[in-house]
Amino acid sequence: MKLLLIEDNATMQTTLRRSFERRGMQVLGCDDGARALTLWQASLPDAVLLDLSLPGMDGLEVLSQARAAGLKTPVIVLTARGTVGDRILGLNTGADDYMPKPFDLDELEARVRALVRRSGNADSAASPPRGPVWCGMHVDKDSGAVYFGGEPMELAPRELAMLHALLGKPGHAIAKERLFELVFPGESQVQPEAIEVVAYRLRKKIAHTGAQLVTLRGLGYLLKASP
Structure with missing residues (x-):
């Protein structure tokens, strides 16, 4: 939510x-x-x-x-x-x-x-508030929390916002500028490079799930399953 x-x-x-x-x-x-x-x-x-x-x-x-x-x-x-x-x-x-x-x-x-x-x-009251599962992760449609293995993942709000966006299109690149808008909505004082810090922290927190957060130079970021 x-x-x-x-x-x-x-x-x-x-x-x-x-x-x-x-x-x-x-x-x-x-x-x-x-x-x-x-x-x-x-x-x-x-x-x-x-x-x-x-x-x-x-x-x-x-x-x-x-x-x-x-x-x-x-x-x-x-x-x-x-x-x-x-x-x-x-x-x-x-x-x-x-x-x-x-x-x-x-x-x-x-x-x-x-x-x-x-x-x-x-x-949402008639069915479980569970979104599609990808690499064991899913978004609870009610709370907005991301679950892995039945347990909520401990993510800061900006990490959560970024993961929401990436889980919406796993395997597809999302532009860095678009992710910045979603992670820092209305925050004009934040430098564009701040999205890289969020990506770095999120990458470490999802490493155990089997998902990889990949940086595509000039394109943005995408989630892909580890080989």
Whole structure:
């Protein structure tokens, strides 16, 4: 499961990111309202956690523009604005749920999963959330975690994003520039060479699976089975 966390409080964003990643979810973080809308459209997350007090563009404006653009992603508003009027305004703007701060992390996770289930993915409840198996690895369609031998692989979020992309086309090259967009979405300050560091770390972590991460000069990267 991929979450978009739009929160300008650095401490809160770090806490939520770590909590959800420990629970097997992929988290994209953003602290600016205007940039959040662009990232939302580019990443198409399964759910959005949205703070209302944001720099650049207020959270309600982000939500309003997202709905106007046809984005139907389930949204939980997280905010210190806890009055009934604020909750009604948020729900009328297009939010699916509302949790005033402070909140319980277990309850928040339960609400996220419930919203995603109700958003139209009824098929995932009827069949195991397991994707195609390749070299013993498969992606859990619900959590987004990659499993090998029945156990979740211990991968950092950027390593996980890269492996997701490569497992989507095993044996086929994916351009370095495309992988950079998927691994570092919206992070304009990151140097292009950073993708090489992620590839180096991922290569070591999948070595035991029988898969090889191959660098193709001038083309990109691909996964292939070890001979």
